Amino acid sequence: MPGREVFGEEEIQKVAEVLKRGVLFRYGFDTQRQGVFLTAQFEKEFAQFLGAKYALGVSSGTAALKTALEGLNLSKKTEVLTPCFTFVATIESIEEAGLKPVLCDIDESLNISVEDIKSQISKKTSAILPVHMMGSACDMASIMEVSQSAGIPVVEDACQATGAQYQGKKLGTFGKYGCFSFDYVKVLTTGEGGMVVTDDENLYRQADWYHDHGHPHRTDLARGVEERMRKGTNFRMNEIQAALGIAQLKKLPSIIETHKRNKALIKQALEKYDFISFRKHNDSQGEIATFLAFFLPDEKKAEKFKDKMKANGINPGILNYWHFFANIQSVKTRRSFKKSKKILERAVVIEILVKMEAEKIADTLDKICREF
Numbered sequence: 485m486p487g488r489e490v491f492g493e494e495e496i497q498k499v500a501e502v503l504k505r506g507v508l509f510r511y512g513f514d515t516q517r518q519g520v521f522l523t524a525q526f527e528k529e530f531a532q533f534l535g536a537k538y539a540l541g542v543s544s545g546t547a548a549l550k551t552a553l554e555g556l557n558l559s560k561k562t563e564v565l566t567p568c569f570t571f572v573a574t575i576e577s578i579e580e581a582g583l584k585p586v587l588c589d590i591d592e593s594l595n596i597s598v599e600d601i602k603s604q605i606s607k608k609t610s611a612i613l614p615v616h617m618m619g620s621a622c623d624m625a626s627i628m629e630v631s632q633s634a635g636i637p638v639v640e641d642a643c644q645a646t647g648a649q650y651q652g653k654k655l656g657t658f659g660k661y662g663c664f665s666f667d668y669v670k671v672l673t674t675g676e677g678g679m680v681v682t683d684d685e686n687l688y689r690q691a692d693w694y695h696d697h698g699h700p701h702r703t704d705l706a707r708g709v710e711e712r713m714r715k716g717t718n719f720r721m722n723e724i725q726a727a728l729g730i731a732q733l734k735k736l737p738s739i740i741e742t743h744k745r746n747k748a749l750i751k752q753a754l755e756k757y758d759f760i761s762f763r764k765h766n767d768s769q770g771e772i773a774t775f776l777a778f779f780l781p782d783e784k785k786a787e788k789f790k791d792k793m794k795a796n797g798i799n800p801g802i803l804n805y806w807h808f809f810a811n812i813q814s815v816k817t818r819r820s821f822k823k824s825k826k827i828l829e830r831a832v833v834i835e836i837l838v839k840m841e842a843e844k845i846a847d848t849l850d851k852i853c854r855e856f
């Protein structure tokens with residue numbers, strides 16, 4: 485999954501150019517920077533890549549989510565629906581924005597269950613925050629239908645899904661805002677970093693002002709003498725992150741292509757066995773193949789299978805703690821999410837890399853299955 489696997493001359497050269505120019509701040513320093521604004525360039529290229537009107541570089545995926553929720557100016561203490569299976573940052577950003585996370589079950593797509601969104605929606609709901617877990621789309625057609633009929637905005641957590649699509653449209657471009665992470669383990673990495681995208685000019689402005697203390701970013705006035713537009717914070721992206729982002733974005737299509745090839749090789753080995761079933765994809769062509777997720781018939785068998793994998797040098801991913809129990813603890817909900825727990829307990833996950841011995845892993849898995 486990580487873009488760091490393909491760091492090369494392109495990243496080194498871009499970062500070196502920033503250091504030689506000496507301007508790491510995205511705004512101002514006009515004489516010294518000689519017309520080079522890399523964060524603005526990365527935003528433009530990222531927006532083009534997604535087919536979105538506006539993109540705003542921020543300091544992390546968590547910051548992107550917080551910026552989006554603040555940008556919507558939702559009434560404090562209202563409820564935001566989000567899946568129980570997500571990285572804890574999704575929940576934290578809702579809480580940090582003064583809102584109440586309401587967790588929903590997932591289904592066998594490992595993404596939020598639309599049925600459960602419908603059962604949890606109420607007069608207190610101010611937003612729906614679906615998460616495209618492990619690079620694969622939520623059921624966006626149904627989610628947008630619920631959103632439109634209830635008049636409730638969607639913010640997409642696409643932090644794990646840069647470059648993924650649903651029915652030919654990039655994830656992150658369905659909701660009012662889409663949020664991305666470029667942290668060190670992501671498919672496109674800037675070390676730490678993130679992006680907020682939107683098609684709405686007003687929402688873009690709100691996010692732009694919020695992420696930089698309320699600065700309006702006027703080109704006709706010096707920073708520090710302009711009017712403050714709203715309360716904000718510092719979630720700015722810097723020029724080194726943007727330099728990495730520009731280089732990595734060029735490599736993203738080939739990263740995804742390689743993932744798909746490696747994943748297909750490994751999946752083939754497992755497809756022959758009836759006791760294995762696979763994660764459901766709402767768009768199997770559009771996913772970015774960062775993970776292969778499959779199910780064993782029950783928890784005991786899944787644990788046994790993972791033990792066999794470990795014994796044979798294949799590392800199975802962990803889905804439960806930071807992505808499930810920590811969320812439930814944080815929200816202090818009375819629901820136990822038995823349905824989701826049962827799905828996660830049966831699941832086995834393999835991270836797909838650019839540089840991996842896919843054929844060898846496929847052979848090992850085949851051997852494990854034959855003896856299972």
Ligand SMILES: Cc1ncc(COP(=O)(O)O)c(C=O)c1O
Pocket residue numbers: 544545546547570571573574615641643644664665666667676677678
């Ligand atoms: C689903 C999800 N949301 C949000 C985040 C937060 O991103 P960051 O680490 O860039 O703050 C992550 C990071 O792993 C994530 O997986």
